[in-house]
Amino acid sequence: MKQVTRDNRAWFQEWANEYDNTLGKVKRHHALLDLVVQLSGIKSNDQVLDIGCGTGLLSLKFLNKTDCTITAIDSSARMLKIFKEKIEKCNLAAKIHCAQKSAEDMDFTSNQFDIIAATVALHHVKLKEPVIQNIYDYLRDGGRFVIGEIDMDTTGKPDDPQRLVRILNYLTKEFALAMKEGGIPAFERMYDNGKKHILNDGEYCIGFSQWAELCRNAGFKNVEVSPVKEFEWFKVLVATK
Ligand SMILES: C[S@@+](CC[C@H](N)C(=O)[O-])C[C@H]1O[C@@H](n2cnc3c(N)ncnc32)[C@H](O)[C@@H]1O
Structure with a gap:
């Protein structure tokens, strides 16, 4: 079977206008973001990097929790446009700096951040x-890397039936929530997303044992994984430098 390798930027440009009204309406997504903020242990004056910030849902939750400074990057100009409108509306320009940049092209300096976080973003990186x-390098000693993701291993041959069942078991829960909480538009987006996961078309999810191994190999000392309460197929990993 031929692997699909389309650039995922176009997809996110299209999704941007609906994002807050689709995934942004699903309670599970907010539960994930809240757990990321809680487990990050963020303190006043921390320097935070939000990778794949989208429309800023996570960054705004960090700022709501405490007075920190945020650098937020995303590869989609349209997602950032929506985030920038929120920043302007809430008068937060002194607290959040946004830039259009891909995770693969980051060029920050060593020991720059106290917290580096990414929610449902890094699985787009192949x-x-x-x-x-790089994330390890950009963190100060004692700094924390926090990832919130679906705990779903989509590696393997795309047409392997066992792999399909494994992926669909997770996605079914997401489809049901999207339909219940975000209605037909959210379901349609999640369903399209689901196909992209199955085809590894810009979505390259791995399980949390794989994320943990990657972190340990990068040099992180303590790596802890916690499930999101009531939505256990999503998890949060905290790795300390
Ligand atoms: C599902 S959204 C998550 C947005 C936000 N973190 C949240 O939790 O609401 C994924 C975001 O990752 C961005 N993205 C995808 N691939 C990326 C990459 N390689 N580098 C940076 N951002 C990326 C997309 O443009 C999109 O805004």
């Missing part, structure tokens, strides 16, 4: 190892 190595 080659994760160098990105996680």
Whole structure:
């Protein structure tokens, strides 16, 4: 079977206008973001990097929790446009700096951040190892890397029936939530997303044992994984430098 390798930027440009009204309406997504903020242990004056910030849902939750400074990057100009409108509306320009940049092209300096976080973003990166190595480098000693993701291993042959069942078991829960909480538009987006996961078309999910191994290989000392309460197929990993 031929692997699909389309650039995922176009997809996110299209999704941007609906994002807050589809995934942004699903309670599970907010439960994930809240757990990321809680487990990050963020303190006042921390410097935070939000990778794949989208429309800023996570960054705004960090700022709601405490007075920190955020650098937020995303590869989609349209997602950032929506986030920038929120920043302007809430008068937060002194607290959040946004830039259009892909995780693969980050060029920050060593020991720059106290917290580096990414929610449902890093699974879009195909080659994760160098990105996680850079994240380790950009964190100060004692700094924390926090990932919130679906715990779903989509590696393997795309047409392997066992792989399909494994992926569909997870996706079914997401489809049901999307339909219940975000209605037909959210379901349609999630369903399209599901196909992309099955085809590894811009979505390259791995399980949390694989994320943990990548972090340990990059040099992180303590790596802890916690499930999101009531939505256990999503998890949060905290890795400390
Ligand atoms: C599902 S959204 C998550 C947005 C936000 N983190 C949240 O939790 O609401 C995924 C985001 O990752 C961005 N993205 C996808 N691939 C990326 C990459 N390689 N580098 C940076 N951002 C990326 C997309 O443009 C999109 O805004």
